[in-house]
Structure formats: structure tokens, C-alpha cells
Amino acid sequence: MPAPDYTRSRAYRAAACTHLPFGVSSTPRGRQSPVPVVIEEAQGVHLTDLDGNRYIDFTLGYGPLLLGHTPDCVQAAVTREMARGLRTATVHRGEAALADLLADCVPTAEQTAFVTTGTEAVQLALRIARAATGRLRIAKFRANYHGWIDNVHVAGAPDNDGPCTIGQDPAASANVVLFDWGDAAQLAALDSSFAAVILEPAAINPGCFAPPPGFLDAVRTMTRQHGIVLIFDEVITGFRLGLGGAQQRYGVLPDLTVLGKVLGGGLPIGAVTGRRDIMHDVATGRLLHRGTFNGNPLSLAAGFAAISHLRTHATTLYPRLDAMAAELCAHVNTQAMRAGVAACAQAVGSAVQLFVGTKGLTCISDLTQVDRAETARLTDALLQRGIYALPRGLMYLGTPHDDTDMATTRHALSEALETLRTPPTRQGP
Structure with missing residues (x-):
């Protein structure tokens, strides 16, 4: 498949490094491959980068955005609070x-x-x-x-x-x-x-x-x-x-x-x-x-709105998210077996972890079996297919993820797992 165009993200990174160490404000953000993409817009669980590439987001701000990037209840609460003054x-x-x-x-x-x-x-x-x-x-x-x-x-x-x-x-x-x-x-x-x-x-x-x-x-x-x-x-x-x-x-x-x-x-x-x-x-x-x-008033207003929403919908919201995560893991494990690659996924609630280099882990000490470079290669392949996951393989699900998003993600995962059958391209000395 043709590689996405990251021209503007690359140019931004080069310029940002002039006065911004590593070009980012948190070190892990600068380690995304092939380049840290610059996100221009986020709606629900959909992102658009500086080059116009679109993604289904499974980073969700490293976890906070359970309700997605633009939940109406949070936007309304923050807008009301802003009108009252910051009152820091x-x-x-x-x-x-x-x-x-x-x-x-x-x-x-x-x-x-x-x-x-x-x-x-x-x-x-x-x-x-x-x-x-x-x-x-x-x-x-x-x-x-x-x-x-x-x-x-x-x-x-x-x-x-x-x-x-x-x-x-x-x-x-x-x-x-x-x-x-x-x-x-x-x-x-x-x-x-x-x-x-x-x-x-x-x-x-x-x-x-x-x-x-x-x-x-x-x-x-x-x-x-x-x-x-x-x-x-x-x-x-x-x-x-x-x-x-x-x-x-x-x-x-x-x-x-x-x-x-x-x-x-x-x-x-x-x-x-x-x-x-x-x-x-x-x-x-x-x-x-x-x-x-x-x-600070803005954070408290946003938090009150978000937690109130979760409390109102808890009986349906959490079982749905857990079920989607379990289904995603089952798909990864089945497709990895079919592709003949050592890879697996496991979940706790609505958080999913992808691993490459092992067909299953039972305890934290088993993390020594994981091939970090190949896991990053898997998430790179996902990025090229419009799926935005953390480079270390962690994926957070949110309430805006719908059946279409999940079907698209499963298809991308199947293709991305197939790419692992080809040995990685080795960099020259």
C-alpha cells in the first residue's frame, strides 16, 4: 500500500526542534515512527493531521478521553465556566x-x-x-x-x-x-x-x-x-x-x-x-x-460533567466497552495465529495491549519475551492504515468508537499482522 504523506509533519518537527527540545513536550510523543504526526483536529475518536491524513484514535490522550475528544457535556461545562472567569x-x-x-x-x-x-x-x-x-x-x-x-x-x-x-x-x-x-x-x-x-x-x-x-x-x-x-x-x-x-x-x-x-x-x-x-x-x-x-475551575467543571455522564450511563457504557475490547483481543489472537506470527493481545476493561514476540503472557516478568521493536513496527503499520495507537502497543477504547470504527480497526490489524511475516528492513551502518 502507498505510504501516507507526512511532509508537513516532518517539516514541523524539524522547525520545532529549534526551540523545543526533542520537538515535543513529553518525551514519548517524540518516538512515534516514522515521524511524530502533528494533529490539527480531533472530533470524537477521529483525528486529522497536518498533512490531511485521518485516523481512528486509540490513544485518547494516553487514556483520559474516555468520552472522546469533543464530548458535548464537557464542552458545554467548560464554556459556562470560562464565562465566569478563570478564578485561578x-x-x-x-x-x-x-x-x-x-x-x-x-x-x-x-x-x-x-x-x-x-x-x-x-x-x-x-x-x-x-x-x-x-x-x-x-x-x-x-x-x-x-x-x-x-x-x-x-x-x-x-x-x-x-x-x-x-x-x-x-x-x-x-x-x-x-x-x-x-x-x-x-x-x-x-x-x-x-x-x-x-x-x-x-x-x-x-x-x-x-x-x-x-x-x-x-x-x-x-x-x-x-x-x-x-x-x-x-x-x-x-x-x-x-x-x-x-x-x-x-x-x-x-x-x-x-x-x-x-x-x-x-x-x-x-x-x-x-x-x-x-x-x-x-x-x-x-x-x-x-x-x-x-x-482549577475549568478542570473541575470538565471533570464534574464527565463523571456525571459516566454515572448516568454506567450500566450500559462499561459492559459495551469491555465487550469491544475483548472482541478486539480475540481478533488479534486469531489473526496472528493465521498469519503465523508470534503476536497476541490482552485486555483489562477497555484497555488493550498488543505484543509481538510472544503468543501469550501470564505475568509481568514475561514482558522480557516481548520484541519492542517489532511491536513498534506493528503500530507503525497500523498508523499507515489510519489506526492511531501508542507505539508500545497500548490501545484505549472510548465511548465514541462505533461498529464501523471497530470493523475498520479489525481489518487494519489483520493487514498489519501480515506485514510482520516480512523481516524488517535493516538500517545500514
Whole structure:
């Protein structure tokens, strides 16, 4: 098939690199192959780039846009809020309104503190846990992502316990102890020196892994036994796996929950929500929780509109998304077998992960089998066929995806998997 024209995106990238490091504002965006495409317009789940190429979007802003790029309810709410003035760094009614709504939706949301990003929310949750326990040590699981701040930006892969990037301060993670996600036996190492255990309850970021049976219950039992604050990082899973997130889906309740992404309806937001007694130091003002843009009116208005919509339609919306994701995985696995290529897909809720180099994974340690370069080649082939997925193979489904979108995507996946039968073109020295 003829390759799409990326002339204008290439020209933009070359010019942008003059004053914008790497030509982007977040490093992963600059790694798209064959070139980071410049998106000019987004409607629903359809994108148009600078060269006029059109795509069905399965990145959805790296997950936040569960309702798509232009949901009417969010647009109307933000427009109304803009007319009232930005009111940055003031007290306004939108703060309590969204906190009250979260209390109705998330099982453990007795109190909520808002910040601007999920990364900040993680740091606030850890500070709250240290204050509540008087301890310093933090248990983190390999390949779980909790933001890019040095103290937790370690062990980004199951076979590498070190910092995730150059320039990190090794001392920042001195109080972090690493465990293997899904391995309940290792939890015996927990004791009363730990302030918190933080984890993705469903590990979507490393590759859409559902928790093994009994694992979350074991984490809850051990943390309760030793008086450790249990933190669920639901930045991705919150409102994606259901209205009550992973904690509702799997029936295990943490002490604190970190939220973001879908919570903002497409605008920047983060939140820590949890038990009233653990939030006590925030409530009394003893624990400092600062930020000029914390609880900004536009994000809260967008979030209130989005979560209200999800609550109204939850009984039909989530089963439909889960079913579409399961169907997409089944198609990939069938077509990979027919094409004779080692590739597979797995899903948690409405998040789907494509892998090349393996015919199936059972745990996070199996990620060492994955051929990252070939997975990127698969998503490159999808891009050329008008399917916009994250280069590492992660695909997020949203409510605007319809039967036509999914049929087109299945057809593109069949063709893209066939391209893997041809060895990749090797670059010269």
C-alpha cells in the first residue's frame, strides 16, 4: 500500500526542534515512527493531521478521553465556566461539587484533595502516608508507573531495578523497596517499618495485566496487619474499569486512591481520595498541600460533567466497552495465529495491549519475551492504515468508537499482522 504523506509533519518537527527540545513536550510523543504526526483536529475518536491524513484514535490522550475528544457535556461545562472567569487559586464551589460526586462513585472517597497531575497526586499520597504512620519506607512494584519524580521513577521494567532515566538522584529512592507485582509470597517481607504500599491494582501501564486471584486481598491483609497505608494508583484504572474503578471491580478497598486522567474529562487534574482519618493531617492544615492550579475551575467543571455522564450511563457504557475490547483481543489472537506470527493481545476493561514476540503472557516478568521493536513496527503499520495507537502497543477504547470504527480497526490489524511475516528492513551502518 502507498505510504501516507507526512511532509508537513516532518517539516514541523524539524522547525520545532529549534526551540523545543526533542520537538515535543513529553518525551514519548517524540518516538512515534516514522515521524511524530502533528494533529490539527480531533472530533470524537477521529483525528486529522497536518498533512490531511485521518485516523481512528486509540490513544485518547494516553487514556483520559474516555468520552472522546469533543464530548458535548464537557464542552458545554467548560464554556459556562470560562464565562465566569478563570478564578485561578481561589476558593470556588466546583471543588466541593466534584469531591461530593467522587464520594458517590468511588467506594473509599470519604475526602478528596485535588492537584494538577497524577504525578503530583502520587507524591501527595506518599506524604500523607508518611505523616499518618511516622515511617519512611515505601513498597513499590516493578514495572508499575507512578509518575516521573525521582523517588518512584525506578524499576520501570521487570528486569531493571534502576532509575528510568539519566539525571535522577539515586538517593531519592533510598527508602523504596521493590517487589514483583502479582507475587503474593513476597509480601511476607512487609513489616511495620513501611509507611505505604503503592501499586497499580490492575497493571495497565506495563501491558494490561489483571491482578492474579487473591493477590490484592493478600496485599490488603498484609498492609492492615502491619498498619501500612495501602495506596491504589488508579490514575489509569479510575473511571475506566468502572465507575468505582479497580477497587470496585475487584472488591478490595485501599486506604488512599490516586486519581487522574479520566477524572478531568480531558483537562489536567489529579486527586488523592481516601479515608477521613488518614486524610486528617490534610484536613487540619498540618500537612501542606499546595499548588497554584490545584482545583482549577475549568478542570473541575470538565471533570464534574464527565463523571456525571459516566454515572448516568454506567450500566450500559462499561459492559459495551469491555465487550469491544475483548472482541478486539480475540481478533488479534486469531489473526496472528493465521498469519503465523508470534503476536497476541490482552485486555483489562477497555484497555488493550498488543505484543509481538510472544503468543501469550501470564505475568509481568514475561514482558522480557516481548520484541519492542517489532511491536513498534506493528503500530507503525497500523498508523499507515489510519489506526492511531501508542507505539508500545497500548490501545484505549472510548465511548465514541462505533461498529464501523471497530470493523475498520479489525481489518487494519489483520493487514498489519501480515506485514510482520516480512523481516524488517535493516538500517545500514
